[in-house]
Structures are given as C-alpha cells and as structure tokens.
Amino acid sequence: MKPIKQDRNSSLIKITLWIMAFFTSIPFLWLMKDAGRMIFSPIIYYDNGIFFVWLKNTSIFVGSALLISVLTCVTAGFVMAVLDVPFRRFLLFSTLVTMLIPITAMAMPLYVLIDRIHLNNTLLGLILASSYFPFGAFLSYLYYSSVLPQELVGMGRIDGLTDFGIYRHLGIPLSKSLISIVTFFSFVGLWNSYQLPRVLLIDPSRSVMSIGIEVFYGQGTTLIGIMMLIPSVLLYLASQKTIARGIFSGAMKG
C-alpha cells in the first residue's frame, strides 16, 4: 500500500508545483506573447543608436566586474579554506558580515567616495564598486573546505608543492563546478543591477542597458526583456547540475 500512497503524494506535489510554476512564470509568458511581433527599429534608431553604446558599456562593465569578482572570490575562498593566512578568522567574519549587506545599501556611501576620487560617471568607477562579491567567496570557502581535505593538501606539500602550486594543481582543476555557480550568481547580480549604475552613471551616453530600458517603455520592452533574459537563462542551464548537487555541500557534515 505504501508505494501507491507515495506515488499519489508525488503526483500531488508535482501538480501543485506545476500550478505554482504557471503563476510565477506569468511575467515570462507575458514577455513571450509579443515575441512574434517584436519591432527592432524603435530601439536601433533611438537617439542615433545609443542602444549599441549601452550594449557595449554593459558588456565592458559586466565582463570586467564578473572576471574580477569570480577570480578574487574563488581565490579568497581557497585561501581561507586551505592555506594558512594571517587574520583568517577576521577575514571570514568580515566576509559573512558583508555578505549580508547588499551592494544597494552601499550605493550612496560608494557614490560619495567615488565622486571624491573623480571616478564618478565612468565605467571604471562602476566596475570597481561592483566587483566585491562576498557570497561567492563564502561559497568558495565552503566548497574548498569539503572537496580539498587537509590530508590531500599535506600530500601535495610532501610532493614539493608550494602554496600557489597547491592552488594551481589542486584548487583550480577542482573548481569547474564552483566557477559555474559563482559565475551564475555574480552575472545575474551584475547584468540586472539597477541602483548602482543609476547612481554612478548619470550621463546617458555612459549608461548601461538595465538603466536604458526605461526609455523603451512600450514597443521596445519585449525585445529588451528577452535580450536581457537569454544570457542569464543560458548561464543557469550551464550551472544547474551544481545547484542540483547542493551548493552548500560540506557545510552540513556532522
């Protein structure tokens, strides 16, 4: 009797989830309903093709900040989990605390600082202000704590590996799934970021797409919405296996 009851429960759960999924994906369905009659011209010709400037700026901003944030936080997570670094507990403590302070909360203090160092209204200022990603460092710390036990590191040292050698020969080869998940979360945050670009990039010619979207309200919204959705969905598909395996693996042992 029990398996039949379990099957019935599974079906009930699946039906409930599909109904909920339908309701949550209404914005997406709304976006897709006009996909067949998307009009490119209002976007392409708006303000002498400023859309392409925004696209270029977005690519530079997201590409640079993503590269910096993934590189720095994966390395930091590795160092905090595996190597002997001074103030390790303070660094971990600061990472946990700052992980709970959204970058939007820092927007105005960051604006004041960036204005004083004359980087206001520049992509460099926005990139620098957006490259700190403590959640990624925390995920990396948990990941390396579980996949790289101290015994393995010890064996590496016996084989003559230096600290950087351990990172290069053990840390990096093991980091494929970690990088995919950190890249996904960092990318979505940067790609859709609104408040920081809104505060730091006042000049429209230096703006990015998440801000520029405001001027296309109406005919261009569907196209911009779909364009902005595709990269995030593709990245999610690339990283979903890691998510299904558990993104905090190692933090729940014993």
Added chain:
Amino acid sequence: MRNYLKLTHKRSAQIVPSLMILPYVCFMFFCGIIPIGYGILEVRNPSWVNMDGGPETFIKVLQDFRVGPALINVFFLILIFVPLMAVTVLSISLLLDAIDLRGNALLRLLFLIPALIPTGVAVLFWVSVVGPEVVWDHSNIRWFIGSIAFSTGIGSWIVIQYGSLRSIPPEVLEAGIIDGCNRFQLAIRLKLPMISKYVAYMVILLIVSALQIFNEPNLLMFTNMTTDWSLSQIAFSYAFKAADFAGSSALSIMMLIPNIILALLFVFFTDFIKKSKNS
C-alpha cells in the same frame, strides 16, 4: 630564539597566501569599510539640513517630513511581504526537493525566470497586468510595489534554498526514513532545522532589501506617487536634487545600522566561524 625563528618562518610562509587574498581584501575595504568610514566623515561637513555640520545631521535628516511616510512604507513591506516571500520560497524549495530530480529542472527554471527579468521590464509587466487605474490609485501603491518585489525576488532564493536542501547528506535523510518519518515529517523535523542558517540568511537579506528598496519605486516615478517613497530614494534625492552629500551619507549610514546588527547576530548565532576553527 627558537620561538623567534619559528615565528619568522611562519610569517614568511604566510606571504604567498596573503598576496593571493590581497585583491579580495582590497575590494572588501573599497566597497565596504572605506565608504562607511568616509560617509561618517562626510557628515562633519555643512549641509542643507544642518548648516553647521557635525553629528546633529543624523538627527536633522530623521526630522525630514519625508522620512516618516517612507518608514511606514518599508515597514509595510517588512511585515507583509518578507514573511510571505520566506514562506513561499521554503514551500516551493521543499516541494521541489521532495520529488524525483527527473523533470524538476524545468520546474526550477520556471520558478527562476521571474528573477532573471530586469526590474524595469517587471514593473512594466505589472502595470500592464493590473491596469493603469489600479496603479494610479494611491491606496494600492504599497501592495503594487510589494508584488513586484515578490515576483522578482523569490526566484533566486528558490535556487539558493533548493541548493541548500540538496546539500543535506543523504545518510541523514535515510536515517529519518528508517525512523519512520514521512515526507512531511522529513521536511519539518530534519530538512528545515538543517538549513536553518540559510533560512536565517535569506530572512535577513529579505528584511534588508525591503529596508533599502529603491528600484521598484524609482521605476514607478512616472506615476508621481513614488518620489521619495522609500528611505533609499530620500538618500538619493539628498545627493542628486539638493547636492547634500552630508545629509545623504547620514541617512545611508543610519539605514546601515540595523543591517549591521542583523549581520552580526547572524554570524554570532550560526556556527560558520566555529566550523572554520575546527577545520
């Protein structure tokens, strides 16, 4: 002498790890510690609200007539939408985790998609769905902004909480099944307590995001009802409309205080640091 040599050796052995973590630490200071410190220093300068400058600016910005209504707005979001979002995220994540992996990849994607839609597009979607007459009705605006935050906010949390549920070692769940737990009991008695720190993390960030809400009301400014609707918008308007950096810094720093208290409580009441000591 031996101790001194040992210490010197230890210090030289720490040089490479220190250099490896240095860029991350630089960004931590640049994006976290320095702006807060600089913001506090900025409050000393004369400002539009306090011509003399100094700590009184903190009190003067609180006396701004816009702060009271903005506080009511963000507390409304914290009291109504934060619990609603937390319960929805946990229910969906537990249901996703309770069924076979086959077929739930598409479900997870469907739940995530609203979070990937930029807020600008989401706002327009909601305006189209409810109709302009609803948006222009002043009494609806809090519910409207809350609904947008709900719609765009739950997706990525479902992914994170589902990821945390998948991190529970299978042997723990098997032990629960052997002890006679059904799926509901497994969820309530085993899974939820094991992911409690990630739930706490989510609740804190949801509260903080509601406190700092900016995007949704700012994108609805064309209705003329959401100018200075939230505290972040007031801080923004101090800097950009009144060129009052001291007032803007004072308000932003005061908004950070509950944030930092919650973050410290989280760190002290979870075992992440203890775990790091043991590892």
